[in-house]
Amino acid sequence: MVSQPSSASQTVPTSASPLATWLSYLEQIHSSEIDMGLERTAKVAEQLAVLRPARYVITVGGTNGKGSTVTYLEQMLKAAGYRTGVYSSPHLYRYAERVRIDGALLDDSQHSEAFAAVQAARADTSLTYFEFGTLAALWLFQQQALDVVILEVGLGGRLDAVNVVDADVAVVTSIGIDHIGFLGDNRESIGREKAGIFRAGRAAICGDPEPPISLLKQAQDLNCDWRQVGKDFSYQQQSSSWHYHSQAIQLPQLPMPQLPLANAATAIAALEALPLAVSAQAIAQGLSHARLAGRLQLLAATENRPDCLLDVAHNPHAATFLADYLKQYYPQRRFYAVVGMLADKDIEGTLAALHKPLAAQLQQWFFASLSQPRGASAAQLQSAYQQLASDTPATIHDGVEQALTTAQQLALRDATRAAERGEHDKPLVLVFGSFYTVGQVLAQQGAVD
Template identity: 40%
Template sequence: MSGKTLEEWLSFIESQHPNNIELGLDRCSLVLEKLNIKRPKGKILTVAGTNGKGSTCAMLTDYLLHDEFTVGTFTSPHFLKFNERIAINGKPVSDSLICDAFSVIDRIRSDIELTYFEFNTLAAFYIFDQAKLDHWVLEVGLGGRLDSVNMIDADVAVVTSIALDHIDWLGDSLDQIAIEKSGIARPNALLVSGVVNPPDTIQSNALKIGAILKQKGEHFFFDANSKHWSWKSDSLSFSNLILPHLPIENAATVIAVLVFAGFVPTQEKLSSMFNRVTLIGRFQTVNDSPHVIIDVAHNPEAAAELAKRITMLGVQPIAVCGMLEDKDFHSVINILSNSFSSWHFADLRAPRGAKSLLLAECCGRGICYNSVSEAFAAAEQEAIEKHVPVIVFGSFHTVADYLDVYS
């Protein structure tokens, strides 16, 4: 199968399993064993959660890089290029590295069926192993306990947040979802929970596993005002920290990871990191005139965070919204219904994309379009006339469709 381009490999691996998702570790663990992958010199940091995984991974990666470590980072999904998922020292790896990894995995797996995401995960592990890095930062794709990222033991497990999402796969209660996500923890290894009002099952599951649990609101705390913020634990505190570009809840969790994992962060290093790190699609300004913001908020918890950020704008922006039909779009739209002066709904190119008409009916107002680009063009003209921002949100697909045309 050698000689394929990356696009050909991606088409090939998409066709190798009848389901896009099949949770479970047995099949991919067999392939992992055959690959004989060695652990990094330092730590494997695995991050799960309903929201905040990408922000947490970005901040951890940046801090470690500027602390003069080498770092491999695995995230998903990507926006424009598959290579975004697998990065070494903050930069996406080349097509050739990914193709070589796919070739090795395909040869070794024999007749073992792997999903698209399992191929991705194994390729990241293989590439990181070949690069002989200090640390790996791994983002869980779905859930935690049965996600393919969890086939390799974490030295530090992180749960960023818990909310109802993917209930067909993870369960229909916060207690059950917390069990699934905290299932990335290991005996005698650190589990950092950044969950606000955590379900009791995080603590009970950590006790069952034998993990060393550190929880927000119990073992570490933070406080913020409009200019600075502070963080403290029983043994250490930081005050007058620079407000991060990314959500402060995740920033507080990142400090906890660094402190409890023994990285000894300093005030100067933390403030520098918070001042540097941004992330595609996390309340990201991509244009100034008119002011355009993109955000991947696609569930109620993320919508509530977006609503808080909108209030800080001091003006009602215009919405360009596209969502997937299996998301709780009713709650998302309800939470944000009074945040926008007008709504422009778009059909998405994704297979599970909700029709714009359905979203508009849910909202009770708004104009429908066949694509994100059409919706944005109308919203942009309105924004110019009214001198207000446009916010493009609702899904990774929505943001990707915008970037595909306007980046």
């Protein structure tokens, strides 16, 4: 079904309009925030002639791990001397984060120019905010002589706007339960949607060691070049390095990356499937340089702030990984948890995934209301938490800023008291639950570039 434009009269921005004006316009022109389907996007993409934005295209989907996999690919290709374009979402703080060319953000004026090009091409075709942004990114890539464009799926895969472009290499990082209202409530249904980015006869990389049958079947039906972690490629961590193995190559003594190791291995497998030379040195260099704001990001303590660990984990699968990370790297640290989530997420499951393995270290929950249209209230978070029958204290706060300030004050107080007793225990403030939550903290703490 093709949705019609909003009936409200809109003043159309121009290529010279500020980016903020364009973003406000995009938020109002379509009848819904999410409108799954490719018909509208494909029609405009053909008009713009952006369906082949680079020599090669890698599309990255999955429940969790997409962002880090994209960043690994970008950094390794960059180290190998290739020109890259990246499209990812959502952004943490400002829209320009969604598009990178050769690792750099673009000026706001370039985004305005791209939006104007899409506006001219779409005529009376209604587009969502995400669809409009996807087409603008493809237009920006088309203006450059890029070797590889890396597209991150926004939601699902089969009907996501980035899927109008045929990927040379399709990557599915993991399959977990998320976006139930759009993708289904089980891994088979979700896997079927994620597999929609596969293309006949082309490479399909799977970073999930136990993929659903639906994902495997789609790859088989399309005769894809299927490569699965644990079978076609593998990795092994040692004390301060790790090894990557596949049927074609062995890479010993790779540097330990800051982002999840499993996604690093998946990214290397994707590079293997491209007909581009990437040396072991470039791979090692890319691994060392890969960073991603809001993913396992530590804001080091200052005189007025304790250590703060930020992570955008917003579903049980991601929260489980976060809990394992805390157990491994902060096994003795006490921590205070600041949480803000969207109401359509599995709130109880996400809180349980973190609480159960870390109950002994967790000192207090600080539940924050999110002001976004889909944001959960602090009371909703507390209600879900009460189902866990936990005796860990919890407080509710009107917003993320208030919750964070309170948590930091308590952590600093505890650190002072510990020092007075001759102890060196310094509590950690953990912030997670949503891109919106982490983005607000980065802005509040002055940690945004």
